[in-house]
Amino acid sequence: MRPTVHDIAAAAGVSLATVDRVLNQRPGVRSVTREKVEAAIRELGYIRDLAAANLAKGRTYPLVFILPASDNSFMHGLNAEIRQAIVRSPAERTDIRTIEVPAFDPAALVAVLEELSRGKPCGIAMVATDAPEVCAVADRMVRDGFPIVTLVSDLTGSLRHHYAGVDNIAAGRTAARLLGRFLGPRKGEIAVLAGSMLVRDHRERLEGFTSVMAEEFPGLAILPVLEGRDDPEVAHMLVADALGNAGIVGVYSLGAGNRGLIRALKEKAVDRTLTVIAHELTVHTRAALIDHTIDAILNQDAGHEVRSAIRVLKAKADGLAVIEAQERIRLDIFLKDNLP
Amino acid sequence: MRPTVHDIAAAAGVSLATVDRVLNQRPGVRSVTREKVEAAIRELGYIRDLAAANLAKGRTYPLVFILPASDNSFMHGLNAEIRQAIVRSPAERTDIRTIEVPAFDPAALVAVLEELSRGKPCGIAMVATDAPEVCAVADRMVRDGFPIVTLVSDLTGSLRHHYAGVDNIAAGRTAARLLGRFLGPRKGEIAVLAGSMLVRDHRERLEGFTSVMAEEFPGLAILPVLEGRDDPEVAHMLVADALGNAGIVGVYSLGAGNRGLIRALKEKAVDRTLTVIAHELTVHTRAALIDHTIDAILNQDAGHEVRSAIRVLKAKADGLAVIEAQERIRLDIFLKDNLP
DNA sequence: CCAAATTTGATGTACGTAAATCAAAAAATC
DNA sequence: GATTTTTTGATTTACGTACATCAAATTTGG
Numbered sequence: 001m002r003p004t005v006h007d008i009a010a011a012a013g014v015s016l017a018t019v020d021r022v023l024n025q026r027p028g029v030r031s032v033t034r035e036k037v038e039a040a041i042r043e044l045g046y047i048r049d050l051a052a053a054n055l056a057k058g059r060t061y062p063l064v065f066i067l068p069a070s071d072n073s074f075m076h077g078l079n080a081e082i083r084q085a086i087v088r089s090p091a092e093r094t095d096i097r098t099i100e101v102p103a104f105d106p107a108a109l110v111a112v113l114e115e116l117s118r119g120k121p122c123g124i125a126m127v128a129t130d131a132p133e134v135c136a137v138a139d140r141m142v143r144d145g146f147p148i149v150t151l152v153s154d155l156t157g158s159l160r161h162h163y164a165g166v167d168n169i170a171a172g173r174t175a176a177r178l179l180g181r182f183l184g185p186r187k188g189e190i191a192v193l194a195g196s197m198l199v200r201d202h203r204e205r206l207e208g209f210t211s212v213m214a215e216e217f218p219g220l221a222i223l224p225v226l227e228g229r230d231d232p233e234v235a236h237m238l239v240a241d242a243l244g245n246a247g248i249v250g251v252y253s254l255g256a257g258n259r260g261l262i263r264a265l266k267e268k269a270v271d272r273t274l275t276v277i278a279h280e281l282t283v284h285t286r287a288a289l290i291d292h293t294i295d296a297i298l299n300q301d302a303g304h305e306v307r308s309a310i311r312v313l314k315a316k317a318d319g320l321a322v323i324e325a326q327e328r329i330r331l332d333i334f335l336k337d338n339l340p
Numbered sequence: 341m342r343p344t345v346h347d348i349a350a351a352a353g354v355s356l357a358t359v360d361r362v363l364n365q366r367p368g369v370r371s372v373t374r375e376k377v378e379a380a381i382r383e384l385g386y387i388r389d390l391a392a393a394n395l396a397k398g399r400t401y402p403l404v405f406i407l408p409a410s411d412n413s414f415m416h417g418l419n420a421e422i423r424q425a426i427v428r429s430p431a432e433r434t435d436i437r438t439i440e441v442p443a444f445d446p447a448a449l450v451a452v453l454e455e456l457s458r459g460k461p462c463g464i465a466m467v468a469t470d471a472p473e474v475c476a477v478a479d480r481m482v483r484d485g486f487p488i489v490t491l492v493s494d495l496t497g498s499l500r501h502h503y504a505g506v507d508n509i510a511a512g513r514t515a516a517r518l519l520g521r522f523l524g525p526r527k528g529e530i531a532v533l534a535g536s537m538l539v540r541d542h543r544e545r546l547e548g549f550t551s552v553m554a555e556e557f558p559g560l561a562i563l564p565v566l567e568g569r570d571d572p573e574v575a576h577m578l579v580a581d582a583l584g585n586a587g588i589v590g591v592y593s594l595g596a597g598n599r600g601l602i603r604a605l606k607e608k609a610v611d612r613t614l615t616v617i618a619h620e621l622t623v624h625t626r627a628a629l630i631d632h633t634i635d636a637i638l639n640q641d642a643g644h645e646v647r648s649a650i651r652v653l654k655a656k657a658d659g660l661a662v663i664e665a666q667e668r669i670r671l672d673i674f675l676k677d678n679l680p
Numbered sequence: 681c682c683a684a685a686t687t688t689g690a691t692g693t694a695c696g697t698a699a700a701t702c703a704a705a706a707a708a709t710c
Numbered sequence: 711g712a713t714t715t716t717t718t719g720a721t722t723t724a725c726g727t728a729c730a731t732c733a734a735a736t737t738t739g740g
Contacts (some may be wrong), residue, residue, distance in 0.1 A: 002430060004696055017718045020698070028717060030707090047430060051391035052696035088663075090342055090387060091393065172679035181635070184524030214676065256735045283485075295521070303665050325643050328680060331674040337513035340669060344726060355689045360728070368687060370737090392726035395695045683714070688736065694728080700721100 003044040014042035023048065035152040051316065054093060061314050062095045065151070065306075066112055066126035068103035070232050072256040074283040074302065078127075078152070081306040088318040094310060098308065104198055106131035113137045116146075119296045123313030125306075127162070128155045130151040130200040148314035149309050152300070153201050162318050164309040166300045168201045172208025174331060175277045178296050180217035182275045187219035188249030191242045194229035195255030219252065228257045236260030243268040247301070249296050262288045281334055289336050299332040342491075343384040352380035363388065391657060394433060401654050402435045404570055405491070405646075406452055406466035408443035412570050412596040413622040414642065418467075418492070422648040428573065434650060446471035453477045455484075463487040463653030465504070468495045472538040487656035489649050493541050503655050504649040506640045506671045508541045512548025514671060517616045518636050519590050520557035522615045527559035528589030531582045535570035535595030545594040545619070556607070560590065568597045576600030583608040593618040602628045621674055629676050639672040 005088050009019045014037060020031045022037040029037075040046075051058070067075065079098070086096050103109045106129050114137060116124060124141070128134060128150045135158045142159040143150055149162040179190065192209065194202045195224055226242060228235035235257035242248065243264065251274060253261050258278050261286070267275065278285050281299040288294040308327045315322045349359045354373060361369045362377040367378075380386075393399070397467055405422050407415065419438070426436050442450045446469050454477060456464060464481070468474060475498045482488055482499040489502040519530065532549065538669045540587045566582060568575035575597035582588065583604065591614060592599050598618050602625070605616065618625050621639040628634040648667045655662045 002696095005698095006696085017699095017720075018718060021718090024698070026699090029716060033718080049395070049696050050431065052395050052725090053552075053698070055389070055392050055395065055727095056696075056698040058698095058725060091390065107600075142442055167678075170678045174675050177675050182521045182524075184526075186524075208677070250495075301665075303375075303663075307663075307666060323428075323643075325641075325680075326647060330670070330672060330680075332670060332677045333678075335517050336515050337517055337670045338507075338510045338673075339550070340665075342726095344728085345728095357690075357729095358688060361688090364728070366729090370687060373688080389726050392695090393728070395697095395725095396727040396729085398695060398728095681740100683738100683740090685736105686739070687734105688733075689732100691731085691732085691733100693727080696725105700723085702722105703720080704720105705716105705718070708735105709714070710712090 003046045005046075005048075006039065008040045008044055008046050008275075011044055012037045025265075037228060045129065048194065060093050060095045061123060061317055063097075063118060063123045063125065064121045064123045064311055065096065065098040065308065065309075066124065067098055067100055068127055068129070069100040070103045070230065070256075073284070074256055074280050074329040078302045078306065081293065081303045085310055086305070087308055092310070092314075094314070095102075096310075104129055106134050109134050110137050112322065117144065121146070122317040123149075124194065125149050125151045125309040125313060128158075128160075130156055130165070131156070147313045147314050149316075151305060151309050152302075153199065156200070162309075162312045162322070162327065164305045164312065164327070164329060165201075166329050168204035169208035169280070170299050171331050172205035172210075173212045174208075174333065175205070175252050175254070175279075175296075175298055176209045176212035176217070178333070179252060179275055179277050180213065180220060182295055183217075183220065183250055185219075185251050188281045189221045189223050190246045190250045190252060191223050191226065192229050192250050193226045193235060193239060193251065193253040193255065193261055195257065196227055197256075200212050202255050209252060209254070223248070224305070228255065228260065230256035232257045232260035233261075236264045239264035240268055248274065253278070256281065258288075259284045262293055265293050281332070281339075286339060288333065289339065290321070292336075295335075297334040299334060300329060301332060305329055342389070343386045345386075345388075347357055348377065348380045349384050351384055351645045352377045357407065361528035373485075374417075386598055390660075399432045400435045401463060401657055402461045403437075403463045403465065403650065403653055404456060404461045405436065405438040405649075406464065407438055407440055407442040407447065408467055408469070410443045410570065410596075413624070414620050417622075417644065418642045423645070425646055425650055428440060432650070432654075434654070436650075441525065444469055444536070446474050449474050450477050453481065457481050457484065461486070462657040462658035463489075465489050465491045465649040465653060467492045468540075469502075470494070470496055487653050489652050489656075491645060491649050493539065496540070502649075502652045502662070504645045504652065504665065504667070504669060505541075506669050509548035510607055511619070511638055511671050513551075513552045514548075514636055514673065515545070515592050515594070515619075515636075516549045516552035516557070518673070519592060519615055519617050520553065522635055523557075523560065524589055526589050527662055529561045529563050529585065529587045530590045530592060531563050531566065531579070531585075531588050532598075533566045533568050533575055533579060533591065533593040533595065533601055536567055537565065549592060549594070563588070568595065568600065569595035572597045572600035572603075572630075574600065576604045577591050579604035580608055590615040591617070596620060598622065599624045605633050621672070621679075626679060629674065629679065632676075635675075637674040639674060640669055641672060644659075 005019050009016045019110050135155045139159045148160045150160050152165045190307045228237040239261050276294045277296045279298050281297050285297050312322050345359050388589050418578045477497045479499045488500045488502050492505045494503045564579040579601050616634045617636045618634050619638050621637050652662050
């Protein structure tokens, strides 16, 4: 049987009340006695029963998710996963709420964080806009004891406890290698469709992509990046226009707005053998993968990200360790054969 | 606040004892009253607090992992993950033990299951040897109320509650497409190295592989399968021998024993441009991926499989739902750029 | 309508921890 | 040595559920 508070009280020769004072760092214990108790805790290998403690305290974990107000499939999916987590809240003792902030707006995010830091949430998960002022507030809050994890998009050089998202440089590198290998000996130009170069994940994907392309596939030249603002209409226009260039042999779409990309490909490239790699598995990209319009999809699992963020925040709130391997968000590579 | 047993007792106009009798299906309740209580439970949306219940019952989850006594990297990794889970046992109320059985020996597995069915484990996870007699015992135990999940290797047509492993047909298909696309216009022969065609996962990988190859890459011919018995020495010999065939342009290694494969490749194929796809990420395959001896690795995450099996077994023991998406074991595709 | 059987209520204890109160003991101060 | 302060002990209640016991009420059978 696991030792209980009673056992350590007996072992240390003190009363239950004193053990409780030590365990919950309440005042009124001489340091000699405190050490006696701590010794007993170590010797018996006491670990408190979190479930029993939470029951006694009537504890819940108030968590806040801060999300950008972006209207794309991925953010919708992320929202849906958070709603699922809210449904599971009773069983997990969580109390989750979401706050929407304008996208790419550091000031708005800072304002929300400032507001939260006056409150009592025991954990914050945010899709971070990567700006120094955001980083500064986040770091201050971390130092004040707020568990903070970044979700999907990280904060450069921040003290945040954890990043629940994929390694976007690796994603870009992987895309480059897949594209390069799929094209084999073919030479030509590669069109890159991004959302905005102001977003960190997009910049990083591009960075990874261009570096592998330069190092390993010198026969492929990257054309100037098309910024589709994650908007299907804009993306459609840009890609349709770019496909006028007959030298293009491949496309890498590293952001959202793939509906527009797919439409443009179906209109303009029926007769051509383009190799296309896109990010994010949606109904549209899935269909395009199946009908060979797209050759591979790189994906991050929003459900995994949300569940991971919650697990990590709870663990940090309790001062517990996390299982690193479990919380690593993988870059999923989907070909038409391994779709879920 | 969540409703408690007290609330439903009050709402149904009965005593706590009666509510308890209904909740824990104890006898001595008229069906009229039982229905009154059940109505109150539904109306108030009562869900019992599992943590409190487990505390009151002093419940633990005795789980058994049945593993083949195979001496390869993957099984060692699986064992290590189970040991990690055992370390976490106190916090998770699990009580995990492992049993080793001879590999590919249905009778031995059946004997162990029979033995367990006389005992009290609340859940069994097993790397199944896919034989009708195993399936029969497993199904009987499922009907008797034992939660059973298959791990890594499934039981054809069984009633097991869950399979914690990858879709091996999809894995084979994915390998074929990767190999086909990487080879591009090249024509030639493909060597396939398996462990044993008696193992279901290997059969399935081969099945998926050959079907995609036949459908989509007619220029590539699959040579007769080399059965390396998951043994590096045997694999080395077979591959070294096969590489005498100058028509070989690609290799698919769908089992273990990759150390031998890699050695053979380094000895015999330095001057050739072979495309190689292998299963299972180990120190050896990882190094080979980095030095370009291998082009892609397909992997199943043993840690994820073990944690998933435990979550599912606990949920089944409690009659709870599982999060399907969370328990789906993904086929990881590693290129040298997205290694963990 | 009475006796027997069944159903229900009332109550208490337990699980392991948190948290509070009040009294008792020990230590520090003068 | 008396007084104040600090430290400790003893005890209780609570969290939400499980489970056991015994008495009281109700239903059923004859």
